[in-house]
Amino acid sequence: MxxxxxxxxxxxxxxxxxxxxxxxxxxxxxxxxxxxxxxxxxxxxxxxxxxxxxxxxxxxxxxxxxxxxxxxHGIHLRFAGRDRHIDFPSRTGGRSxxxxxxxxxxxxxxxxxxxxxxxxxxxxxxxxxxxxxxxxxxxxxxxxxxxxxxxxxxxxxxxxxxxxxxxxxxxxxxxxxxRAHPFAWLGILADVAPSTDDLIYAYSERGFALHSMRSRAVSRLYLQVDPDADLADWPDERIWAELRERLALPGWRLDEGPIRERSITPMxxxxxxxxxxxxxxxxxxxxxxxxxxxxxxxxxxxxxxxxxxxxxxxxxxxxxxxxxxxxxxxxxxxxxxxxxxxxxxTTLLHARADASGFDRRCQEAELAYVADSSAAMDSLAENYVGYTWAD
CATH class of the missing domain: 3.50.50.60 (FAD/NAD(P)-binding domain)
Structure with missing residues (x-):
């Protein structure tokens, strides 16, 4: 041939x-x-x-x-009871x-x-x-x-x-x-309409969570877990309970539905x-x-x-x-x-079990800076939508 x-x-x-x-x-x-x-x-x-x-x-x-x-058109950055929406088109010349x-x-x-x-x-x-x-x-x-x-x-x-x-x-x-990161993601596909318009990236001391989606009727959600985590230890109710805790925001509710797929992915x-x-x-x-x-x-x-x-x-x-x-x-x-x-x-949004109090406060300070600084939001948006395209 x-x-x-x-x-x-x-x-x-x-x-x-x-x-x-x-x-x-x-x-x-x-x-x-x-x-x-x-x-x-x-x-x-x-x-x-x-x-x-x-x-x-x-x-x-x-x-x-x-x-x-x-x-x-952007993402939600959620932490410490705050939700900052970072609008991509206004910060990247119209890109999404x-x-x-x-x-x-x-x-x-x-x-x-x-x-x-x-x-x-x-x-x-x-x-x-x-x-x-x-x-x-x-x-x-x-x-x-x-x-x-x-x-x-x-x-x-x-x-x-x-x-x-x-x-x-x-x-x-x-x-x-x-580099092997000390985190893994437990990801699920659930037959439920997304509870958000844009993706939610959430940091908490319990760990990271992400609310994404695959369609208007299917949600894709992730939880930070240990790299050696076992799916058998994560029944449906525990997954949804942990997602509720990590994504919590006053006045916002996470809709739940049947989980059709689940997996754990080391990072x-x-x-x-x-x-x-x-x-x-x-x-x-x-x-x-x-x-x-x-x-x-x-x-x-x-x-x-x-x-x-x-x-x-x-x-x-x-x-x-x-x-x-x-x-x-x-x-x-x-x-x-x-x-x-x-x-x-990854470093910005994931909680490390071995982090000192100093490290955690520095991480919280950086999250606040990203949420409050127009220059920092511009940088995140520019990189997220694609900073370079090699010719």
Missing amino acids: RTRVAIIGAGPAGLLLSQLLHDRGIDAVLLEARDREYCEGRQRAGMLEQATVDVLREAGAADRLDREGLVH VTVYGQTEIVKDLVAKRIAEGARMYFDAPVTAIEGIDGAAPRVRFLRDGVEEVLECDLVAGCDGFHGVSRGAIPADVLKTHE RSFVAEPMSFGRLFLAGDAAHIVPPTGAKGLNLAMADVRVLARACAEYFLAGSRAGLDGYSDACLRRVWRAEQFSSWM
Whole structure:
């Protein structure tokens, strides 16, 4: 089998790259280790920067997003009995964010790629990536239990943190940076209309809470828990009681409903650099992980592949390697900005059991500063809606 670009991973990054390359007339084959049902069922992020919405529209994959997505014009910062609404458009030149689940983006892109006859193989785990330091890379994969070889010009590793792509970069070349945060999130999907217009980020000495949503009828809520927490210790009533306590505000009520899904996610930061080696290019979670507090993970992945698609077009259609050679540096500038912002938001809003009284009072002072300072709110808004977009 032969193609120009071998794409490993059918998450949003790999699917969007496949679509953007197709739109530019560049042949690609997409390989995914899991089945289609699994890929379309994974519950992940759902907060889209304006630039992410724009690139999905560019790819012709935003019809349902435009109908069903929930545009948000800010967030509520809630602490110490206060609620400060930070308005994004007035502080960012009119930009906002949109709630639309990653699961729905994957469904939309899969349907579009299939309708357009894409060579896309599910249940096709990659076993080896070879020759990326030469002119003729090869990707070995299994299909129906039989090994096949995909010859290509470039390889795009969009297969997530646990995928095989990052490991293909020589150990003496790859440098990784990692931080394990002392928090985890217990997240639920509940069949109840949201109790808020915009997202609520709440700090209390009991821990952080977030009121988000997936649609006008489905709420997405999170609680800070210990990284070793067990779901068995969190029955429905305890979850709702803790959410009521942490989100409490005089005159406001949290509506409750049946919980359809729940999970616990540890929080970590991770960056691999460089994001390319030879003819292999990493994108999305294969190259970087951010704690979810800043709503950056999905948006970073979509930004990566937009840069990569443009670089591939320059290479195949104009004969220039400039975009490919500059890909890693261009993406990492944006990645590190997002890592810093996400870590700051996490530190600002989470309660540490080992914090001293001095540390807690400093944290409360910083929260008050963010809520009272126009400059601080401008900075938070600018970073939240997307501070940079690498070209």
